[in-house]
Amino acid sequence: MRTLGYFAVWIALILATLLQLVIFGGVKASNLRVISIMVLAWLQASLVVFFYQNVLKEPKGVSMLYLASFLTGSGLIIGMILSITHAME
Amino acid sequence: MDSSLTRWLFTTNHKDIGILYLVTSLYFLILGGALAILMRIQLMLPNNQFLSAGPFNQAVTVHGLIMVLWFLSPLAFAFANYIVPLQIGARDLAFPRLNAMSYWFYLFGGLLAAVGFFTPGGAIDTGWTVYAPLNTLNYSRQLGVTLGGAGLLMLIASVTMGTVNFLVTIFRLRAKGMSLFKMPMYSWGILLTVFMMLLAFPSILAGVIMLVADRLLGTLYFLSNEGGAILWDHLFWFFGHPEVYILLMPGLMAIAEIFPVFARRPLYGKRILIFAAIIGSAMSFIVWAHHMFVTGIDPGFRKFMTITTEAISIPFGIITLCLILTLFRASIRFKTPMLFALGSLALFIVGGITGVFNSSVALDYNLRGTYWIVAHFHYTLVGGATGGLIAALYYWWPKMTGRMYSERLGKLHFTIYMIGFNLLYFPMHLLVDMPRRVAVYSEEGSLWLNNYLSTIGSFIFAISWIIFFLILLKSLRNGKRAESNPWGSWSLEWMVPSPPPYHNFDVNPEVESDGTIKVINANGGSVESETHNVHLSKGPLMVALGTFLALLGVSLSIFILLIGSIIFAIALFGWAKENILGRFVIREPEVGERWPFSSICNMKLGVWFFLFGEVVFFSSILGGYLFIRANSTSWPILGEVFDLKLASINTFLLITSSLTAMMALNFIRKGEQRGLKLGLLLTFALGLLFLINKGIEWEELFKHGFTPSSSLPATIFYTTTGIHGAHVLAGLIVLLYLLVRAYKGGFSRENYDSVEYFDMYWNFVDVVWLFIFPLLYLI
Amino acid sequence: MKVRIYFKFKGRIIVLSPITAQWDWLFILYATIGSIVGAIVIGFLIYSSIKYKAKGEREPKDAPSLGKIPAERGTMKVAFVLTLIVAGILFTITLGTMQTVDLIEKPPKGSLTIEVHAYQWGWKFIYPNGKQVVGELRVPKNEVITFKVTSDDVFHNFGLIEFKVKGDAIKGKINTIWIKPSQAGVYTIQCFELCGIGHSWMKGKMIVMEPEDFDRWYAE
Ligand code: HEM
Ligand SMILES: [Cu+2]
Numbered sequence A: 001m002r003t004l005g006y007f008a009v010w011i012a013l014i015l016a017t018l019l020q021l022v023i024f025g026g027v028k029a030s031n032l033r034v035i036s037i038m039v040l041a042w043l044q045a046s047l048v049v050f051f052y053q054n055v056l057k058e059p060k061g062v063s064m065l066y067l068a069s070f071l072t073g074s075g076l077i078i079g080m081i082l083s084i085t086h087a088m089e
Numbered sequence B: 001m002d003s004s005l006t007r008w009l010f011t012t013n014h015k016d017i018g019i020l021y022l023v024t025s026l027y028f029l030i031l032g033g034a035l036a037i038l039m040r041i042q043l044m045l046p047n048n049q050f051l052s053a054g055p056f057n058q059a060v061t062v063h064g065l066i067m068v069l070w071f072l073s074p075l076a077f078a079f080a081n082y083i084v085p086l087q088i089g090a091r092d093l094a095f096p097r098l099n100a101m102s103y104w105f106y107l108f109g110g111l112l113a114a115v116g117f118f119t120p121g122g123a124i125d126t127g128w129t130v131y132a133p134l135n136t137l138n139y140s141r142q143l144g145v146t147l148g149g150a151g152l153l154m155l156i157a158s159v160t161m162g163t164v165n166f167l168v169t170i171f172r173l174r175a176k177g178m179s180l181f182k183m184p185m186y187s188w189g190i191l192l193t194v195f196m197m198l199l200a201f202p203s204i205l206a207g208v209i210m211l212v213a214d215r216l217l218g219t220l221y222f223l224s225n226e227g228g229a230i231l232w233d234h235l236f237w238f239f240g241h242p243e244v245y246i247l248l249m250p251g252l253m254a255i256a257e258i259f260p261v262f263a264r265r266p267l268y269g270k271r272i273l274i275f276a277a278i279i280g281s282a283m284s285f286i287v288w289a290h291h292m293f294v295t296g297i298d299p300g301f302r303k304f305m306t307i308t309t310e311a312i313s314i315p316f317g318i319i320t321l322c323l324i325l326t327l328f329r330a331s332i333r334f335k336t337p338m339l340f341a342l343g344s345l346a347l348f349i350v351g352g353i354t355g356v357f358n359s360s361v362a363l364d365y366n367l368r369g370t371y372w373i374v375a376h377f378h379y380t381l382v383g384g385a386t387g388g389l390i391a392a393l394y395y396w397w398p399k400m401t402g403r404m405y406s407e408r409l410g411k412l413h414f415t416i417y418m419i420g421f422n423l424l425y426f427p428m429h430l431l432v433d434m435p436r437r438v439a440v441y442s443e444e445g446s447l448w449l450n451n452y453l454s455t456i457g458s459f460i461f462a463i464s465w466i467i468f469f470l471i472l473l474k475s476l477r478n479g480k481r482a483e484s485n486p487w488g489s490w491s492l493e494w495m496v497p498s499p500p501p502y503h504n505f506d507v508n509p510e511v512e513s514d515g516t517i518k519v520i521n522a523n524g525g526s527v528e529s530e531t532h533n534v535h536l537s538k539g540p541l542m543v544a545l546g547t548f549l550a551l552l553g554v555s556l557s558i559f560i561l562l563i564g565s566i567i568f569a570i571a572l573f574g575w576a577k578e579n580i581l582g583r584f585v586i587r588e589p590e591v592g593e594r595w596p597f598s599s600i601c602n603m604k605l606g607v608w609f610f611l612f613g614e615v616v617f618f619s620s621i622l623g624g625y626l627f628i629r630a631n632s633t634s635w636p637i638l639g640e641v642f643d644l645k646l647a648s649i650n651t652f653l654l655i656t657s658s659l660t661a662m663m664a665l666n667f668i669r670k671g672e673q674r675g676l677k678l679g680l681l682l683t684f685a686l687g688l689l690f691l692i693n694k695g696i697e698w699e700e701l702f703k704h705g706f707t708p709s710s711s712l713p714a715t716i717f718y719t720t721t722g723i724h725g726a727h728v729l730a731g732l733i734v735l736l737y738l739l740v741r742a743y744k745g746g747f748s749r750e751n752y753d754s755v756e757y758f759d760m761y762w763n764f765v766d767v768v769w770l771f772i773f774p775l776l777y778l779i
Numbered sequence C: 001m002k003v004r005i006y007f008k009f010k011g012r013i014i015v016l017s018p019i020t021a022q023w024d025w026l027f028i029l030y031a032t033i034g035s036i037v038g039a040i041v042i043g044f045l046i047y048s049s050i051k052y053k054a055k056g057e058r059e060p061k062d063a064p065s066l067g068k069i070p071a072e073r074g075t076m077k078v079a080f081v082l083t084l085i086v087a088g089i090l091f092t093i094t095l096g097t098m099q100t101v102d103l104i105e106k107p108p109k110g111s112l113t114i115e116v117h118a119y120q121w122g123w124k125f126i127y128p129n130g131k132q133v134v135g136e137l138r139v140p141k142n143e144v145i146t147f148k149v150t151s152d153d154v155f156h157n158f159g160l161i162e163f164k165v166k167g168d169a170i171k172g173k174i175n176t177i178w179i180k181p182s183q184a185g186v187y188t189i190q191c192f193e194l195c196g197i198g199h200s201w202m203k204g205k206m207i208v209m210e211p212e213d214f215d216r217w218y219a220e
């Protein structure tokens, strides 16, 4: 049962990468292309985190801290970008 | 336990390591203090010629680095090592060998940075903030800067190991009934400190790696306008601001530990105080840009950081007020620890108030870069943090050495300390017109008087430290024997003899629901004497030594690099052997308080914590990329310029290797050895192919002139994929060990944990690639 | 508001430039509140230390005793009040800050704009008409002067000590500060960011001239 699940995730991951490549080859450079490629990347990452790393089966504290470290990292990136884009004014 | 050299070199016991930290940090205090005195002598008079600008800049820089990273934090960790396990009722840290390694990395890192003094051009001289682009090869050619960077890398490694270790220890090794809120305040301080360390140090790690790459491989992170000063500022201060709370928290919580004992009343609002400390620690991650107020960052972003900065004073104000309210209606005994606790709280309040000045963008326009700032941070770091830890030292000294010190001399120390401190640092507030880090100032203006006073103060301050060291030596020689609880404290460390026996407790301590702590030896026999001899390990020292030589070699000569790598490899091999032979098993007590991590084991939790740090690390690396890209006017999409085939193949390889790794785990869960071996082998093969393929890709690109120093996209491409590749390589090395164990039949249906930890790591490396691939090639 | 402060201090200290007055006002505001708060808090600390000094060996009822987790003391209500007090003080001074920032960062119109290039180790100034000077800057009195600060190499900081403003000099970036000098004379320019061996001597002069003198010099 578990084995089947792992294979399903693997197929989804491969398909997502293929899709990324198709989009990359087929669509002209644009925001749409960037967004759809990145959405797929997020999807892949979540698949690995939830079904290979199985965070939800870990104690609550683990997934909370995973989230916290992730927010910390994102906070840094967002701050760095905001500081130069003059988007907040 | 004997006191031979081998004991100190190979020890893994938390109390021994605590003592090592204590001695080493005090040694660095003397070193940093001597440099400070040299600076003060130079600044005593206008146009003085005692130190020229070169040595002065080295003195400022090394003084700052040493005091912050090699003295203050390690002093806190001396007590963390010695006291925290006792306070929470543990027999040692969760990973004793890792703890020893953490110490050796700290020591060798310091030596590595100090070697710079003996190279041409001298030690690192860029200020402890190592601002870009002064830190690049273009403007600082000397080896000292590279060596400083290498020393920092070792220190960061040390901190990372320590962090994971303490987090697991505090979460998983508490005595039964010792809920988090029942923990003594110093343990709370360390818990918050290591949390901040875990999430803050990765960003400076990323910064230092970029810097070392710039200096050794010719990448362009800090030389380019698109990265440059602001990129370093972000990476440095995202670490740097939490760092000041990392420095402060142990001292502040030591005060919170000491006040109730000598005031003979419980801490006022313990829960409130803890809550405020948690909020303050969390907020320390969203104020970093107050160090960049006048660099010309976006005004809206800056306004946000101003508000958060002002707001962060609220929790710290509450902590201070709770501490003071503790004294209300108390019955205070003025022993030396209490005097230092009181004194350092008062000095911290002064530093806190001047800090509010700095948080004002408007005032900062003038205060920035002046001696006012120097006054501010010395009041907080020396007055507050160091003073609190000196109080802690007097407080725990009898416990650690078994000897009392002279109370009379202690009071003398305190008096001279306070006079010297204020004479040394108060006048600096008045030097708003004097830039910091200048070696010389002119006669004009009225700078000389306050400088003169400050230098006189520094002599008095130095005398107080000499008295301090004499007190300690005298106590060691002929101090009165200390009882187990000389101060009338309540917590667990005082329930065992001074100094505590090697294994701390003969039986597992327990906290009952009414708050009574029990360490009663039920059957009178001593426990677990068989574990005594497993406490020595050569691995930690050797791994650190190997790393030291390898890094020294990278900067100096291939030959040393080679020797270092060999020692490193042998040491790792020995370590793995210790594991396979099962020589270093640490039994976890069956019962204990482990909320919120009760259902997983120590090692797994440790791996998780490590990965959380890695999340921030890769965010910083990728953040650097996105920052530079947002700052660039044009950016090639690499997938359109180059052949995408190799990179796409690599993505498939890595995804598939995650599957095979999961399959290996799945097989051994069912006890199928063949499947396990096959899965591990396949994973190894796929990982190896990934690296080979990467090599081919790099070679191809090199041929086309796409070298690390050729352009910013190339800089980022090689660094990012290189760091990721290093993670793959590390994974392969672990895999090798797992394979050997698997072929020796070392895994079974019940015992497959290492495979699981490896999978967690490997999947993480996979996730990182799943972001790198589109970010670098496709968009 | 701005004007009132301007006049308030006019009698007592020389107002070199609008920003100096505003800055002094803000600093005094912070210093007053800071000193009062500091005096109260540290005063209370010392007062309690003296007042509650132990007399004899008698112990309070809830004194810590070995092997017993101390009782809870203090209430949420107190914490709430403390938070309000601290936040209130901060709010007041933040208002002052916001106001001053606006003044510092919005240079008035019709100004003379001078490019400032910091380099290891000195200052180069470029005027709108292309005139370049090194080390010694000349500006007219009573006029708004805007500096566009940048660096040719490492991180420096353009500090006008008497005028209480500074601008970071960063390669590839331009930061703006402004002054409106009301007194002729010679003032100090100094670098406030460690920039290498020559940092201590990275100084310059700013000479504020009568407008007529300046015009003559500028036309040369
Ligand atoms: C005990 C803990 C101390 C800590 C944590 C500490 C920390 C620092 C730091 C971080 C810096 C900034 C270095 C830089 O600008 O790159 C610094 C600078 C300095 N410190 Fe200390 N310090 C300590 C003790 C002392 C003592 C005892 C003295 C005097 C005897 C002293 C005198 C100075 C001086 C003169 C500077 C140079 C300031 C400048 O030019 O910017 N420090 N210290
Ligand atoms: Cu800060």
Ligand SMILES: [Cu+2]
Binding pocket: C156, C157, C191, C192, C193, C194, C195, C196, C198, C199, C200, C202
């Ligand atoms: Cu400079």
